[in-house]
Amino acid sequence: xxxxxxxxxxxxxxxxxxxxxxxxxxxxxxxxxxxxxxxxxxxxxxxxxxxxxxxxxxxxxxxxxxxxxxxxxxxxxxxxxxxxxxxxxxxxxxxxxxxxxxxxxxxxxxxxxxxxxxxxxxxxxxxxxxxxxxxxxxxxxxxxxxxxxxxxxxxxxxxxxxxxxxxxxxxxxxxxxxxxxxxxxxxxxxxxxxxxxxxxxxxxxxxxxxxxxxxxxxxxxxxxxxxxxxxxxxxxxxxxxxxxxxxxxxxxxxxxxxxxxxxxxxxxxxxxxxxxxxxxxxxxxxxxxxxxxxxxxxxxxxxxxxxxxxxx
Numbered sequence: 001x002x003x004x005x006x007x008x009x010x011x012x013x014x015x016x017x018x019x020x021x022x023x024x025x026x027x028x029x030x031x032x033x034x035x036x037x038x039x040x041x042x043x044x045x046x047x048x049x050x051x052x053x054x055x056x057x058x059x060x061x062x063x064x065x066x067x068x069x070x071x072x073x074x075x076x077x078x079x080x081x082x083x084x085x086x087x088x089x090x091x092x093x094x095x096x097x098x099x100x101x102x103x104x105x106x107x108x109x110x111x112x113x114x115x116x117x118x119x120x121x122x123x124x125x126x127x128x129x130x131x132x133x134x135x136x137x138x139x140x141x142x143x144x145x146x147x148x149x150x151x152x153x154x155x156x157x158x159x160x161x162x163x164x165x166x167x168x169x170x171x172x173x174x175x176x177x178x179x180x181x182x183x184x185x186x187x188x189x190x191x192x193x194x195x196x197x198x199x200x201x202x203x204x205x206x207x208x209x210x211x212x213x214x215x216x217x218x219x220x221x222x223x224x225x226x227x228x229x230x231x232x233x234x235x236x237x238x239x240x241x242x243x244x245x246x247x248x249x250x251x252x253x254x255x256x257x258x259x260x261x262x263x264x265x266x267x268x269x270x271x272x273x274x275x276x277x278x279x280x281x282x283x284x285x286x287x288x289x290x291x292x293x294x295x296x297x298x299x300x301x302x303x304x305x306x307x308x309x310x311x312x
Contacts, residue, residue, distance in 0.1 A: 001030050001031055001032065001090070001093065001094065002029060002030035003028070003029060003030050003031075003093055004093075006027045006028065006029055006040075007027075007028045008024060008025050008026065008027065008028070009022055009023065009024055009025070009026040009027075009028060009061065009075050009077075010024035010025070011028075012028050012042070012061070012077065012089070013077060015088070015089065015092055016063075016077065016079065016085045016088055016089070018077050018078055018079045018085065019077075019078045020075060020076060020077050020078065021067065021070050021075060021076040021078065022061075022070060022074070022075025022076060023075070026060075026061070026075045027040065027060075028040065028041075028042060028060065028061055029041065029060075030042070031043070031086065031089055031090075031093075032059070034050070034053060034054060034057055034059075037057050037058050037059040038058050038059075039058055039059075039060055040060050041058070041059050041060060041061070042059065042060075042061040042062075042063055042077070042086075042089070043057055043059035043061070043062055043063065044062075044063040044064070044082035044083065044085070044086040045062060045063070045064050045065075045082060046064075046065050046081070046082045046083055048066075051064070051066075051068065055068070055071055055074070056071070059074070060073070060074055060075065061074065061075045061076070061077060062074065062075075062076050062077070063076075063077045063079055063082045063085060063086060064076055064077070064078065064079070064082060065078075065079055065080060065081065065082050066078075096135075098117045098119060098135075099119055099120055099138075102120055103120060103121055104118050104120070104121070104122055104124070105124070106124050107124065107125070107126045107127075107128075109126045109127045109128075110124050110125070110126065110127065110128040110129070110130075111128075111129050111130070112124075112130050113130055113131040113132035113133070113134065113150065114132050114133075115132050115133040115134075116130055116131070116132060116133060116134040116135075116136070117134070117135045117136065118136050119135075119136060119137045119138040119140075119156075120138050121138050121139045122136050122137075122138065122139070122140050122141075122142070123140070123141045123142060124142055125142055125143045125144035125145070125146065125161065126144045126145070127144055127145045128142050128143075128144065128145065128146050128147075128148075129146075129147045129148065130142075130148045130152075131148060131149045131150035131151075131152065131188070132150045132151070133150055133151050134148060134150070134151065134152045134153065134154070135152075135153045135154070136154050137153075137154060137155045137156040137194075138156045138157075139156050139157050140154050140155075140156065140157065140158050140159075140160075141158075141159045141160070141161075142160050142161060143159075143160060143161025143162060143184070143200065144161065145161070145183045145200070146160050146161045146183060146184045146185075146186075146200070147183060147184070147185045147186070148160075148186045149186060149187045149188035149189075149190070149210070150188045150189070151188055151189045152186055152188070152189070152190050152191070152192070153190075153191045153192070154192045155192065155193050155194035155195075155196075155216070156194045156195075157194050157195040158192055158193070158194060158195060158196040158197070158198075159196070159197045159198070160184045160186070160198050160200075161183070161184045161198070161199070161200040162197060162199050162200070163177070163179070163180040163199065163200065164178065164180045164182075164199050164200065164201070164202050164221070164222030164223075164240060165199065165221065165222070165240070166178040166180070166202060166222065166240065178202060179202075180199070180200050180201065180202050180222065181201075181202070181203050182200045182201025182202055182203050182204050182205055182206065182222065182223065183200055183201060183205045183206070184198050184199075184200050184201075184205070184206045184207075184208075185205045185206070185207045185208070186198075186207075186208050187207070187208060187209050187210040187211075187228075188210050188211075189210055189211045190208050190209075190210070190211065190212050190213070190214070191212075191213045191214065192208075192214045193214055193215045193216035193217070193218065193234070194216045194217070195216055195217050196214060196216065196217065196218045196219070196220075197218075197219045197220070198219075198220045199220065199221055199222045199240070200222065201222050201223040202222050202223060202240075204223050205223070206220060206221075206222055206223055206224055206225075207224075207225045207226065208220075208226045209225070209226060209227050209228045209230075209246070210228050210229075211228050211229040212226050212227070212228065212229060212230040212231070212232070213230070213231050213232070214226075214232045215232060215233045215234040215236075215252075216234050217234050217235050218232050218233075218234065218235070218236045218237075218238075219236070219237045219238065220238045221238055221239045221240035221241070221242070221258065222240040222241070223240050223241045224238055224239070224240060224241060224242040224243070224244070225242075225243050225244065226238075226244045227243075227244055227245045227246035227247070227248065227264070228246040228247070229246060229247045230244055230246070230247060230248045230249070230250075231248075231249045231250070232249075232250045233249075233250060233251045233252040233254075233270070234252050234253075235252055235253045236250050236252070236253065236254045236255070236256075237254075237255045237256070238250075238255075238256045239256055239257050239258035239259075240258050241258050241259050242256050242257075242258060242259070242260055242261075242262070243260075243261045243262070244256075244261075244262045245261070245262060245263055245264040245265075245266075245280060246264050246265070247264060247265045248262050248263075248264065248265065248266050248267070248268075248280075249266075249267045249268070250268050251267075251268065251269050251270040251272075252270045252271070253270055253271045254268050254269075254270065254271070254272050254273075254274065255272075255273045255274065255287075256274040257273075257274060257275050260274060260275075260276060260277045260278070261277040261278075262274070262277070262278050262280075263277075263278060263279045263280025263281065263282075264280035264281065265280050265281045266278055266279070266280050266281065266282055266283075266284065267282075267283045267284070268283075268284045268285075268289060269283065269284065269285040269292060271287070272284060272285050272286055272287055272289040273286075273287030273288055273289060274288070274289045275287075275288040275289070276288070
């Protein structure tokens with residue numbers, strides 16, 4: 001991100017309320033992450049493991065949490081929390097500004113908390129409850145009886161509360177749908193990405209607990225419970241009646257069948273398929289998912305088969 005004009009090092013330090021090392025008139029042109037940083041940019045680093053990479057990058061200014069030797073031609077901003085202050089600069093130069101509200105009808109039975117922002121074309125169903133200081137981005141659909149806590153962000157195109165995918169096969173007569181009378185419950189401080197779908201429970205609640213973060217294009221089926229402070233990356237598909245305990249991480253394109261339990265603090269690597277319950281505190285990979293170390297060893301052995309066959 002480039003700034004609208006050059007800023008002095010001193011000016012940036014004043015915005016962040018931090019100290020600096022370098023000429024107060026040193027020009028700062030923008031800010032970027034380490035993999036795309038260019039001359040004139042600020043880059044942040046908050047772990048000693050990455051100090052050298054940041055200090056020797058193309059960045060001209062390093063936002064860092066320790067006073068170190070400053071490379072020639074560069075400057076430092078000394079912060080107790082570079083991650084926080086990098087965000088502060090984003091808010092300063094590119095703040096979120098809500099669009100003027102229009103075309104939003106809020107039923108008499110719904111309640112919207114103080115400070116909550118509804119962007120254009122949000123649909124609010126009957127008996128919906130939304131807490132304080134939420135941001136609901138454009139074209140979000142919130143079906144009847146959905147309950148959303150405080151400080152929740154929901155990005156564009158997400159749908160909360162569609163019917164469960166639950167059918168009885170009647171043979172030649174086709175399928176009968178089991179009607180959904182449950183809810184979706186989103187607790188406080190949850191972030192939900194764009195184009196996600198979270199189905200309501202059949203008779204109970206589909207629940208996303210406090211502090212969990214969900215990426216774009218994630219599907220969560222009926223009556224599933226996602227625990228506290230979970231991370232779910234893009235394109236995961238989670239069937240109905242799954243229990244995901246606290247602090248679980250699902251990387252991209254993980255698929256989980258119904259009626260399984262993922263134990264607390266488990267990590268499931270990308271493109272894994274979960275067919276049975278998994279114990280907490282371990283890393284998993286593969287389809288069907290198994291402990292990652294075991295799967296990697298097996299993969300290494302399989303790669304050796306062609307060479308072994310040639311020796312025969």
